[in-house]
Amino acid sequence: MSLTGKHILSSDLFDRDELERLFELADLLVPVARGQQVTRVLEGAVMASLFFEASTRTRLSCETAFLRLGGGVTSTTGTEVTSIAKGESLADTSRVVSGYCDLVVMRHPEVSSIHEFAAATNVPVVNAGNGAGEHPTQALLDMFAIHREFGRLGKTVDGSRIALVGDLRHGRTVHSLVKLLSRYDNLTIVCVAPDELNMPAHLLELAAERGHTVEESDQPSLGLKDADVVYTTRLQTERFKDRPLPYSDDFRVDAALADRVFRADAVIMHPLPRDGRPGSNDLSPDLNRDPRLAIFRQTDAGIPTRMALFASVLGVADEIRDSLRPARWYRPEYVGPDDAPFYK
Template sequence: MQFAGSHILSIGPFERPDVEYLFTIADRMEPYAQRRRVTRVLDGAILGAMFFEPSTRTRVSFGSAFNLLGGEVRETTGFEQSAIAKGESLYDTARVLSGYSDIIVMRHPQEGSVAEFAAASRVPVINGGDGTNEHPTQALLDLYTIKKELAGRGRGIDKLRIAMVGDLRFGRTVHSLCKLLCLFESIQVVLVSPEELRMPAAIVEQLRDAGHQVLESEALESSIKHVDIVYSTRIQEERFSSQQEADLYRGRFRLNQSIYTEHCEPNTVIMHPLPRDSRVSARELDDDLNDNPNLAIFRQTDNGLLVRMALFALVLDVVGQVDSHARDVNWYTAGRRG
């Protein structure tokens, strides 16, 4: 695919060489993400961050990634703070805000809305999540995390064994991740969910068409016995018609240290797109896993900076200039912890 000047709306346009190239650039961003070096390659550039749905990690991660490349961020959060609350169309909003920005990241609760916005935008648009559809940058950072976690064990992504657990119907992160996995070979995927929250049939078929082995199950313990990755998701209560309906499924699949020790292989990696639901009625990933060295959820968030920095550099076509606009820093080590 052509990165420079392109929208990043879906996993669809990505081929395996595109993903591998993106990950190579992400590796190069590490000293900047860790503040060992500073670059001003995007000095003067403006990111328009438009988040019409609650977000912490994605919004701050995108903003931090842009800042770390030397750019500035202008944010809109929530419909009530935007002209859309006054009846403005996505078309008009896109035409206006793309005049103020060099690139835009958008999250919206309605499927297809980001693509509609991008069609009217005069600058590249990155999808920060649109309804139950896709979350492409989350999938990319998830796959980058899988790559790094397995590399430490002398493994690659091909022949990965992964269990995806929880709300697979409404969880857009797993939808995008499945589409990315179709670019690789001989993947074993176990989809663990209640019947009512199963992965959409079209995505299951796409995995099978790619030659992957797919098993659907409602049994957590037996499904996580022989996998490299357990990827847990919360119940997406905001997608349900009522709180009562969401409560029917909350807490159905809980992974804690006891279950992990009894049923997982010793080096099974635990992932989650966050936020994990820490309420007593939920706890899909229990707090007693916090000291488990295979809990990768915070390494995922760190990796999100690298991947999003790489995407900005590629889409704005400044990859070759990052180092030439850089300098070393000496304040980094004093107060920062690993």
Template sequence: MNSQQDFLRDAMRRLNLTRDAFSDRLGVRRRALDTWLLPADSGEARSMPEMVEKFVSEILAHEAHEARDTGAGPGRAPAAKPLAQRIAAEGRPHLLSVSQFDRGSLEELFQVADLMQPIARRQKVSRVLEGAVLGSLFFEASTRTRVSFGAAFCRLGGTVCDTTGFTFSSMAKGESIYDTSRVMAGYVDALVVRHPEQGAVAEFARATNIPVINAGDGPGEHPSQAILDLYTIQREFSRLGKLVDGTHVAMVGDLKYGRTVHSLIRLLSLYKGLKFSLVAPPSLEMPPYLLELVARNGHVIEQTASLEEGLRGADVVYATRIQKERFVGEAIEGYTPEFQVRKSLVDALCKPDTILMHPLPRDGRPGANDLSTDLNHDPRLAIFRQTDNGIPVRMALFAVLMGVENQVARSMRDAGWRSPSHVGPDDAVFDGLD
């Protein structure tokens, strides 16, 4: 995606405007705006006039000033605290829960993620974290999250020290979480931790002042996954000219133990007028405390065990696998292959622009009750765009928590190697790295 597209889509997102409303605000025809948003290699793409770019910049500057202005002093607003301070956990630069964010801080983080896109897409290089070392402590199996965090840190110039599983850690010898965290803090500059027990990552964070990021704590939360999921929804909606406000989200699968949906529904509840269709058998329904939180924010919640009812008319379908590792002495009841999100159902019940998402891994074996592989070539399937977005989002988190987000723009230089225009051979145009 070129800078003109990024600039316009970011402006629409920050102003919370659809394409129609944005073109009206600019005083241009919708058709003109559409041509400015087309890929640069499209035959119908057009360059945005310099006057329009200046006008959009003025609108954004005015909106930012209005947001900052608290009325203190004669026409002067106090300087906003750095984002890391505003999302701090107990005054420290940790990311433990999505509850640390409000809508404004989320949007600010997404702007940093947008800035990271050229680096994540292998077009630019930055070394703002050169010399920094990340400690990656995964006490549960992980592929995507562990590699994604490591790649994000490396793309900013840092290096990674990795360990996976209890067997290969001193905790197998009885060492406490406190001791492990404090020792690691003497070796590294940031920690990413995944642990099977809810609340365990917060214990790591209490033992140190270096940034600690929760990469999943049992059935608790997975905040960075939820942030990249919402970032993906916003980017997909921007491409489609839609808003998150007022959208219909269907969540399907293991909603009891699925920490990704626990975090995502909390973030989505920061928006306005959403409808949630929660599709799960009675044994795997969303925890009541989350239902209460969402309901307090005025959203509509429908719980059903019928996939057909839940998918009908949804703007976003978020499927999850069953979290078998969370079941201790429990039977999995009612979760049959009828819960598989498959192409025939999507075609019959969903819109042409519905977004299909999944945190991965998904079970692609025949008869699995998961997101079906027969959707692999459907343009509505966003799972690989979703995983790609994990890199700029996690880069943004590292940059913010380590205080270098304002150094990134001036640190970038062209990459010295050639990268493919599309990572996968079957990627759609808007999946590509160009």
């Protein structure tokens, strides 16, 4: 299947073969993402970056990925500074913006928004998060990060135990991730959440229909035991409005819990942002120096993954290998002072 010219609205688009092809290309692009090599396969191309909902990592990662490929970026954030505030429809905005660019990346708080926007244009549209719906590029980078971590550990995704913990009802990252995980073989997918925040039933059914074992638990100390991957998520407080937050401190993933029940070779992940404040019951900063914590390796994976996707959607993936050349500027050996010794 070719991705050239396709809208990327859902993780449903990717089968196992396409995932492996994208990850092979992303592996090739890691030195470009790290500023060690250069390519200009998208020189002259323009990406429109439309973020109608708050974002730091996704917006900067998508824009950096396009720039690293040699393209240019034009952007806007929020609705209050666009013509939407004057009553313009998403369809009109889509057609107008599409005349300015070669690819659109959009985030919007309404689930249906991305589909309305994409229906009004033939320019490829990439979903950067549609409310509590999906986040396909985050799921791709999560799977690529798992691919890299398991390669380092001598493991395979097939047959592994993947635990997802936190707000699984509203967390669009885990919705997209379950769809990609289900493309592998013989997984055990453990969903750990309070009853009110359980994974949507249709996603559990999808995984079960594809031959995976699905378990649910409301006790992290039991559900996270012996997992190869512990994927934590924050409580999506913006989805609750005036409702009370159904969360206890049992769901705080910290060093004490990790040392008590996690595997020695577990991979600890989080899509970020995490809320490290006391009482937040999220992923604790006291794990920052634990080499099992992969959250910054995970965020770094976003650049090569999105580069691979954009190059594929714009039909230049086959030109990348021959276009690579060394970069000439300084880069530190380690990006972060707490980075694991093996991560250079």
